Amino acid sequence: xxxxxxxxxxxxxxxxxxxxxxxxxxxxxxxxxxxxxxxxxxxxxxxxxxxxxxxxxxxxxxxxxxxxxxxxxxxxxxxxxxxxxxxxxxxxxxxxxxxxxxxxxxxxxxxxxxxxx
Amino acid sequence: xxxxxxxxxxxxxxxxxxxxxxxxxxxxxxxxxxxxxxxxxxxxxxxxxxxxxxxxxxxxxxxxxxxxxxxxxxxxxxxxxxxxxxxxxxxxxxxxxxxxxxxxxxxxxxx
Numbered sequence: 001x002x003x004x005x006x007x008x009x010x011x012x013x014x015x016x017x018x019x020x021x022x023x024x025x026x027x028x029x030x031x032x033x034x035x036x037x038x039x040x041x042x043x044x045x046x047x048x049x050x051x052x053x054x055x056x057x058x059x060x061x062x063x064x065x066x067x068x069x070x071x072x073x074x075x076x077x078x079x080x081x082x083x084x085x086x087x088x089x090x091x092x093x094x095x096x097x098x099x100x101x102x103x104x105x106x107x108x109x110x111x112x113x114x115x116x117x
Numbered sequence: 118x119x120x121x122x123x124x125x126x127x128x129x130x131x132x133x134x135x136x137x138x139x140x141x142x143x144x145x146x147x148x149x150x151x152x153x154x155x156x157x158x159x160x161x162x163x164x165x166x167x168x169x170x171x172x173x174x175x176x177x178x179x180x181x182x183x184x185x186x187x188x189x190x191x192x193x194x195x196x197x198x199x200x201x202x203x204x205x206x207x208x209x210x211x212x213x214x215x216x217x218x219x220x221x222x223x224x225x226x227x228x
Contacts, residue, residue, distance in 0.1 A: 004160070031214055043161075043206065043218040056215065091160055095214065103168060104214065105151070108160035 004109035006092050012115045018080040021112045023092030024073055030097035033106060034067055034077050037089045049075065050097065082116045089113050119144045119211045121219035129225045130197055138192040138222045140207035145185045148210035152181050152192050155204045155221070164205075165192070197226045 005024040013019055025032045033048040047057040052069045060067070064083070069075040079086055093106040120143045130136055140150070149168045153161040165174045165181040167190070173182040180193040190207055204223045208216040 033214075042220050043208075045215060045217075048214060050214075056212075093161075097214070103149070103166065104210075105163045105166055106161075106216065107163070108153075110158075110160045 004092055004094055004107055006090075006109035006112050008112060009110065010113050010115075012117065013082055014117050015083055016081045017116075018078065019082045019086075019114060019116075021077040021090050021092075021114070023075045023077070023109060025075070025092070025094030026107055027073070028096065029094035029107070031095045031104075031106075032069060032075050033093040033095075034075070035091040035093065035108075037091060037111070038087075043091070046077070079114075082114075084116045087114055087116050119147075119209060119217045121207060121209055121217050123205075123207060123219040123222050125222060126220065127223040127225075129227065131227050132197060132199060134197050134226075135193070135195050136197055136224075138194070138205050138207075138224070140190040140192070140219055142188045142190075142209050142217075142219075144211065145188055146211070147185065148213070150181075150183050150190050151208045151210070151216070152179075152190075153206045153208065155206060161206065197224075199226050199228050202226050 007022045034046040037043045046059045047067045049069045067077045089111045091111045093108045095104045095106045122141050124139045151166045152164045155161045167174045167183040178195040183190045204221045206221045208218045
């Protein structure tokens with residue numbers, strides 16, 4: 001398996017523009033996670049899906065952020081409008097999802113480095 | 118709110134040394150604790166997962182322990198190698214599938 005795939009790897013945009021980040025989870029994984037990593041706040045969970053349904057979006061910072069998972073093999077994280085403080089590395093991860101979750105390992109993609117000027 | 122702290126923030130050692138990375142968490146109600154490795158410009162790679170009912174896990178030169186009652190975990194790396202240089206993150210699973218990450222320890226192993 002190719003692992004979790006994210007695109008683009010790097011994105012530079014100007015303040016106010018719409019940004020869309022993409023993720024393809026590992027085939028057969030039922031859970032998909034979006035994280036954000038910054039120097040100040042570390043790695044934070046933004047939202048996660050189970051079988052394409054959003055389960056917990058309490059980490060989404062503002063209404064400018066939205067995430068979708070139209071099918072089991074694709075998810076997007078959209079920021080509209082983008083702001084300089086959104087600059088970070090955004091990771092997508094997936095896990096197989098066993099009963100209870102106590103033994104689940106999350107597999108991370110390489111991340112998208114977003115710079116908002 | 119669960120908080121995860123890692124000490125030290127950075128560590129530099131010569132090749133061959135045994136070393137210990139520390140992780141502490143404030144709420145003992147966890148499903149598991151996981152250690153990850155992050156290389157520059159790359160995603161995280163899972164190293165070890167300790168379930169809340171377990172005390173330790175081992176994989177090769179790595180050994181992780183968990184003391185849930187005191188809110189502590191250690192990652193022991195034996196006979197360190199330059200290839201071990203990376204940032205090590207611990208994370209606790211607080212709710213179903215929800216991970217809270219520590220701030221990381223940046224390790225440099227010199228040849």
